[in-house]
Amino acid sequence: MQDFTRRATFGLGAAALAGRAFAQTAPPGGIPRAETPPFAVTPEPGASLRIIRPARFVEPDETIFRANAQRFQDKFNVPVRVDFVGWEDIRPQTAVVANTGTGPDVVIGWSDDPHIYAEKVVELSDVAEYLGKRYGGWAFLAEKYGKRHNTETWIGIPIGGNMGPCVYRASAVKEAGFERIPEDHDGFLKLCLAMKKNNKPIGFALGNAVGDGNAFAQWLLWSHGAYLVDEEGKVAINSKETVEALQYLQALYPAFAAGTLSWLDPSNNRAFSAQEIFLTSNGVSLYFTLKNDPGTRAIAEDTQHALMPKGRATVAPQTSTVMNAMVFRHTRYPKAAKAFLAFMMESEQYEPWMQGSLGYWAHPLKAYAASTVWTADPKNTVFRDAMENRFWSGYRGPISQASGAVAADYVLVQMCAAVASGQATPEAAAREAERRAKRYYRNT
Structure with missing residues (x-):
């Protein structure tokens, strides 16, 4: 490997x-x-x-x-x-x-x-x-x-x-009753829960993973119409849309494999390769590894890529x-x-x-x-x-020292992890993310 x-x-x-x-x-x-x-x-x-x-x-x-x-x-x-x-x-x-x-x-x-x-x-x-x-x-x-x-x-x-599109085992998705990755939230939730019921869990990083953790948190928010700041750079994370996104995470999290709260960027690669998860989001590296290792080529043949579900967005909300x-x-x-x-x-x-x-x-x-x-x-x-992709770190606002600091401080990732772990309600997690973001966006 x-x-x-x-x-x-x-x-x-x-x-x-x-x-x-x-x-x-x-x-x-x-x-x-x-x-x-x-x-x-x-x-x-x-x-x-x-x-x-x-x-x-x-x-x-x-x-x-x-x-x-x-x-x-x-x-x-x-x-x-x-x-x-x-x-x-x-x-x-x-x-x-x-x-x-x-x-x-x-x-x-x-x-x-x-x-x-x-x-x-x-x-x-x-x-x-x-x-x-x-x-x-x-x-x-x-x-x-x-x-x-x-x-x-x-x-x-x-x-x-x-980019981290959806990476999945085609056979596991089909076994769950789907031919492809649904583009809507309800369909995606049904797919993931059905996969877990078939002992084919999914997994997205909820630890401080630069790529995978931020990518999942951003997709979750953007696909529900939520965003960190508005076009002028005013903090807007504490919103109805953010709470709804976090409530969706509460419904989705039971489909996750164990341990995702501590996952860093290599973790989902390892879990997918070991057939511990059957759907995640990842860059080319996972497929590259599977394809070039004789022991995992069969997994590579069964692996497919698709854009993450659009949800409420008009295009796949990825960066x-x-x-x-x-x-x-x-x-x-x-x-x-x-x-x-x-x-x-x-x-x-x-x-x-x-x-x-x-x-x-x-x-x-x-x-x-x-x-x-x-x-x-x-x-x-x-x-x-x-x-x-038309989404970026700090969307919808300007890229700035503040947007970079929020990303480096894993504000969005930790907001999601707090809800998934049960340490905070969606409403409390959104307020805490707002408080932390305002430390960097001081004029908002």
Whole structure:
């Protein structure tokens, strides 16, 4: 089975060399790109870089990323060190970097993290404008997370997004009397309870999971018409719609497998692979692992993907967990950092990385929608438009320091967990989430 290690910190070494031949020889896959002048920024003489980014869930994500970093090092004679950090650890480490003004030159963090430290990061508009012109423009969420609110100033370079659609065992769904995942709340509830009755429970993360925990809490709220803040950034979580969403969770939770209150991001992968659950939400990593392990290929064949139920929304209310790169002002080599980011997003590097990882990080640049990774296996196609989702962290309000802080503090996840565990009523949990959110949205 895939090793779901949460912390993997290495320099560029054997792992990079192992994937180097693939990264160098794989074609860019026919990705359309405009003829543009080369990126104008060149590294400073004597530059070196240290990069931290989230740990991999699929092995090629790390191997090919390291190989591409090695190619940058070879081309520009800029030593590069890449450290892979556990998903729950990247935000605390970023805070240390920001507060001390020392450490990595480039932090590839999460969605709205650059907005938390907007006054401490380097503007990256030149990188973003070059890549946008060359590769057909940026996807909706890339612009949302890359630019400061209501400006054309880029403070982050989104590297890719990981969407968590419904992942399920087709045979278990059929056994429960359904041919597909219902789009309405009542139908989805009936399906999940029927699956549990058949000893085929479901499971969604209710622990402090960066990707899966936030994704489930957000879906639950958005599919009921609830949201954290309104368009002006006024806290609106304590609403009739939020209470109704939490009441729905109370009805749905009996279908969950045991232990979900402590689940982190790898937990549902493990449970699904071990046939302890038969429906969850997850990125490509779960299917990738099942498909590439001889012992679980039969499970992979029975595994399907579908968008999460729309509920009251007009479209599937999902977003993506986005890897978003920022360059801190303490770096001595901002030009080298910019050159690194531009280089890693070029098709010669990006397309082999995306292909090797089976599209685990969906593209933020529109031209990459032409990649065959989305059509070679039809089960992958649902992930192609992950960065075009019209929901985001802090929806419906602006992405800001406050929205990033609420996400980092797991306000929505813990609200759901309190209700599922019976520690709070829906009404009390909504009030507590409102109180906590207002600590960050101080003017509302």
